[in-house]
Amino acid sequence: MIVKRKELSFWERLYLPAIIGGFKVTLRHFFRKKVTMQYPEEKWVVPEGYRGAPYLVKDPEGNTKCVSCQLCEFVCPPKAIKITPPGPDGQAADRPAAEKMPKEFEINMLRCIFCGYCQEVCPEEAIFLMKDYSLNGESRKEMIFNKEKLLALGGVHEDKIWKWKNK
Amino acid sequence: MSNPTTTESKPAPPPVEKIKIKVDGREIEVPKMMPDWQGKLQPTTMLQACALAGVEIPHYCYHPKLPVAGNCRMCLVEFGTPMMGPDRKPVLNEDGTPKIAKSVLPYEPGTPRGAIGCATPITPGMELYPSSPATKQMREAIMESLLINHPLDCPICDQAGECKLQEYSVDYGKSASRFVEEKVHKPKQVDLGPRIMLDDERCILCTRCIRFTKDIVGDDKLGIVNRGSYNTIAAYPGTQFDNNYTLNTVDICPVGALTSKDFRFKMRVWFLKETKSLCTSCGTGCNTIIGSRENKMYRYEPRENDAVNSTWMCDYGRLNYKWINRPDRLSKVAGSRFKGEIPSEVWLEAVKAILAVLNKAPQDSVAIVASARQTNEELYLIKKMADKLGAITDSVPRTGESDRLLLHEDRNPNSTGARLIGISPQQMGSNLPKIADGIRTGQIRTLLVIGEDVTRHGIGAELLQKLDNLIVSDILPSKTTELAHILLPGCAHGEKRGSFVNVKGRVQRFMKAMEGPGEARPEWEFLKELVEGVTGRTGPATIEGLFNQMAKDVPAFNELTWAALGDQGVTVPL
Ligand code: SF4
Ligand code: SF4
Ligand code: FES
Numbered sequence: 001m002i003v004k005r006k007e008l009s010f011w012e013r014l015y016l017p018a019i020i021g022g023f024k025v026t027l028r029h030f031f032r033k034k035v036t037m038q039y040p041e042e043k044w045v046v047p048e049g050y051r052g053a054p055y056l057v058k059d060p061e062g063n064t065k066c067v068s069c070q071l072c073e074f075v076c077p078p079k080a081i082k083i084t085p086p087g088p089d090g091q092a093a094d095r096p097a098a099e100k101m102p103k104e105f106e107i108n109m110l111r112c113i114f115c116g117y118c119q120e121v122c123p124e125e126a127i128f129l130m131k132d133y134s135l136n137g138e139s140r141k142e143m144i145f146n147k148e149k150l151l152a153l154g155g156v157h158e159d160k161i162w163k164w165k166n167k
Numbered sequence: 168m169s170n171p172t173t174t175e176s177k178p179a180p181p182p183v184e185k186i187k188i189k190v191d192g193r194e195i196e197v198p199k200m201m202p203d204w205q206g207k208l209q210p211t212t213m214l215q216a217c218a219l220a221g222v223e224i225p226h227y228c229y230h231p232k233l234p235v236a237g238n239c240r241m242c243l244v245e246f247g248t249p250m251m252g253p254d255r256k257p258v259l260n261e262d263g264t265p266k267i268a269k270s271v272l273p274y275e276p277g278t279p280r281g282a283i284g285c286a287t288p289i290t291p292g293m294e295l296y297p298s299s300p301a302t303k304q305m306r307e308a309i310m311e312s313l314l315i316n317h318p319l320d321c322p323i324c325d326q327a328g329e330c331k332l333q334e335y336s337v338d339y340g341k342s343a344s345r346f347v348e349e350k351v352h353k354p355k356q357v358d359l360g361p362r363i364m365l366d367d368e369r370c371i372l373c374t375r376c377i378r379f380t381k382d383i384v385g386d387d388k389l390g391i392v393n394r395g396s397y398n399t400i401a402a403y404p405g406t407q408f409d410n411n412y413t414l415n416t417v418d419i420c421p422v423g424a425l426t427s428k429d430f431r432f433k434m435r436v437w438f439l440k441e442t443k444s445l446c447t448s449c450g451t452g453c454n455t456i457i458g459s460r461e462n463k464m465y466r467y468e469p470r471e472n473d474a475v476n477s478t479w480m481c482d483y484g485r486l487n488y489k490w491i492n493r494p495d496r497l498s499k500v501a502g503s504r505f506k507g508e509i510p511s512e513v514w515l516e517a518v519k520a521i522l523a524v525l526n527k528a529p530q531d532s533v534a535i536v537a538s539a540r541q542t543n544e545e546l547y548l549i550k551k552m553a554d555k556l557g558a559i560t561d562s563v564p565r566t567g568e569s570d571r572l573l574l575h576e577d578r579n580p581n582s583t584g585a586r587l588i589g590i591s592p593q594q595m596g597s598n599l600p601k602i603a604d605g606i607r608t609g610q611i612r613t614l615l616v617i618g619e620d621v622t623r624h625g626i627g628a629e630l631l632q633k634l635d636n637l638i639v640s641d642i643l644p645s646k647t648t649e650l651a652h653i654l655l656p657g658c659a660h661g662e663k664r665g666s667f668v669n670v671k672g673r674v675q676r677f678m679k680a681m682e683g684p685g686e687a688r689p690e691w692e693f694l695k696e697l698v699e700g701v702t703g704r705t706g707p708a709t710i711e712g713l714f715n716q717m718a719k720d721v722p723a724f725n726e727l728t729w730a731a732l733g734d735q736g737v738t739v740p741l
Binding site: 124 | 431
C-alpha cells in the first residue's frame with residue numbers, strides 16, 4: 001500500500017510552533033510530583049492478589065500439604081513443574097490419612113509464566129502464587145527450585161478445613 | 168477381501184432372529200439373542216440393545232466378561248411396552264401405530280419406573296428411553312446414593328483419571344452434597360493380599376471382584392461382610408487374596424477400592440502413554456497395553472483379545488517388566504575387540520568388524536544361538552544369515568509351571584516363531600549340545616549369541632574362551648556378555664516393533680513405547696545390515712517390509728501382511 005505524504009502547511013513548515021509545544025510538555029512534567037522509583041534501594045508495595053512465584057506451603061502443624069496428585073504438573077502450560085511421586089515404598093506422608101506426599105517437587109522458575117493455574121487447580125490448597133517477583137540466580141540450574149526450597153519459601157498457610165485430620 | 172490365512176472361519180452361522188425395538192424414538196433391529204459373558208446365546212438385554220443403537224448406558228457392576236449381578240442400579244432405563252387389550256391384541260393409536268404403555272410405579276402411576284438395562288431382556292416392540300429426563304433423574308439419584316459415604320479422596324487415589332465414579336459424576340453428579348449426617352467410616356489401606364490394596368470407603372459394592380475371582384479364576388476367596396452401610400469387601404477370614412490373577416480385579420474395579428501395590432503412588436494415570444504391546448512372559452502372548460512416560464515403563468494392562476486372553480492377564484506376566492528399567496541395562500557397543508579405542512561411529516565399526524569375521528569364516532565354522540524371545544523379523548534375518556554361512560542354529564527352551572487359565576508352560580514368547588522360521592529344531596535346545604561339541608572339537612570358531620546367556624545352557628565360559636570370535640547381542644549383562652569379543656546392546660520389546668507367534672499359532676504384532684538406552688538399537692536394524700553384508704543383497708528397511716518379505720519366504724506365514732495382522736493378530740495353521 002502506498003500512503004501519500006501529506007503536504008505540510010505554511011504554519012507547520014515554520015518549525016518553531018512544534019518546538020514550543022514540545023517544551024511545554026517537558027516543563028509541565030518538570031514541576032509535577034516525581035514518580036520514578038529508585039529500585040532496588042526502594043521497593044514497591046506488592047498489591048493483594050498479585051501473582052508472583054509459586055511456592056509450596058505447610059499447614060500450621062508443619063505438615064507438607066501437597067499430596068502429590070500432580071494436577072498442577074498436568075495443568076501447567078509451560079510444563080514448569082516436575083513432581084516425583086513417592087511410589088509404593090516412599091517416605092510416609094506427614095499426615096497418615098493423606099497417605100502420600102511428593103518425594104520431590106521442582107518448579108523451573110525460568111519456565112513459569114506466573115499464570116496461577118497451579119494454585120487454581122490444587123485440590124489441597126498446597127501451592128500459592130506469592131509476592132516474590134524478583135527471582136535471580138547465577139545458573140539455570142539454580143532457578144529450578146526443589147521441594148525443600150519451595151516449602152521454605154512458602155511458609156505456613158492457615159488451614160480452615162483440616163481435610164485429612166477429620167477424615 | 169477375506170484373508171486366506173485365518174483359520175477361524177466357522178461354519179456359516181444360522182440366520183439371526185431379529186426383533187424391532189425403538190431406542191430414543193429411533194427404530195432399530197437387534198438380534199433376539201446375544202452372547203453372554205461365556206459366549207452362550209442369551210436374550211439380548213436393554214444395555215446391549217442400546218449399545219447396538221450407539222447409546223451408551225452408564226454402568227458399574229455390569230462387565231461383558233462376568234456374570235450379570237445387577238446390583239449397582241446405575242444402568243436404570245425408562246422404557247415402555249406395547250399395550251395389550253383384554254383380547255391379548257395390541258391396542259392401536261388412532262394413526263394405527265401400537266399404543267405404548269410406559270412402565271410406571273404400580274402404586275404411583277405418574278412416576279416412571281425404570282428397569283436395569285444389564286439384566287432386562289428386550290421384547291418385540293419395546294421402546295427404550297435412555298436419554299429421557301426420567302432416566303437422567305434415576306441416574307442422578309443413584310449417583311447421589313453411591314457418593315453418600317464416599318470419602319472423596321481423589322487426590323490420593325490411584326484410580327483418579329480412569330474412575331467410573333469420576334466420569335459419571337461429571338455427567339450425573341451434584342457439585343454439592345445434601346448429606347448432613349456423619350459419613351460412615353470403613354477400613355482404609357487394607358492389605359488384602361500380596362499385590363492388592365483395598366480401600367473399603369471407596370468401594371461401591373458392585374461385586375465385580377468377587378465374581379471375577381469366583382467365576383473366572385475359580386478361587387472363591389472374596390466376599391462381602393457386615394450389614395447395610397457397613398458392608399465391606401473382605402478375603403475369607405485368616406487368608407490372603409492371593410492367586411495368579413488378582414491384579415485383574417484392580418482393572419475391573421470401577422472405582423479406586425482395589426489398587427495395585429506395585430503401581431501404588433508411582434504415577435498419575437493421565438500422564439501415561441498407552442502403547443499396544445504383548446506380554447513376553449509365556450507362550451500365550453496376552454495382549455497388553457504398556458503405560459509409559461518419558462521413556463520409563465510404569466505398568467502393563469491387559470488388552471482385550473477374545474482369541475487369546477479375553478480381557479485378562481496373569482500377575483506373573485504383568486509384574487515382569489521391571490528389567491526394562493534396570494539401571495544396568497547394556498547401553499554401549501563394547502567387547503574386548505574395542506579395548507581402548509572407542510570409535511566415534513561405533514555401530515558402523517562394529518558391523519564392519521563382524522562382517523569381516525563372518526565373510527572370512529569357512530562353512531560350518533559358525534554357530535548361532537538366537538533367543539526365542541526375539542521377534543519373527545529378527546529370527547528371519549538370522550535364519551537368512553545362517554543359511555548363507557551354513558551355520559547351525561538353535562534357541563533356548565524355557566519352561567515353567569502352567570495353570571489352567573492363561574499361563575503356559577512355555578515361557579518363551581516366540582517358540583513357535585523360532586520353529587516355523589527354522590532357527591530352532593522341532594525339539595528346541597537339541598542343537599545346543601552339538602554346538603558345544605563343535606566348539607570343543609575346534610570346528611566351530613565363531614559363535615553369535617542373540618539374547619541368551621549360553622553359559623547357563625550347556626556352553627560354559629571355558630568353551631566360550633576357546634572361540635576365535637564371540638559376538639553377542641543382549642539387553643542385560645550376563646556371563647556371556649562379559650566374555651564377548653563384540654557386544655551389541657539390543658532393545659526390549661517395548662522399545663521396538665515386531666511380531667511373535669504364540670503357542671496356538673496366533674501371529675501378533677507389538678508397537679514401540681520407548682527408546683532403548685544409550686547406543687542400544689533394535690536388533691533387527693543391525694541384523695539387517697549384517698544380512699546385507701553377508702548376502703550382498705539389500706532388503707526391506709522397515710518392519711512392515713521385513714514382515715511381508717518373511718511371510719512370502721516362510722510358507723507357514725501364508726503370505727500374511729503386517730497390515731493384515733491388525734491389533735488382534737491372525738492365527739496361522741501349525
Ligand atoms: S504459575 Fe502457571 S506457569 Fe507457573 S508453575 Fe504455576 S501453572 Fe506453571
Ligand atoms: S472392590 Fe471394586 S470391584 Fe470389588 S465390589 Fe468394591 S467397587 Fe466392586
Ligand atoms: S450395571 Fe446394571 S445394575 Fe449395575
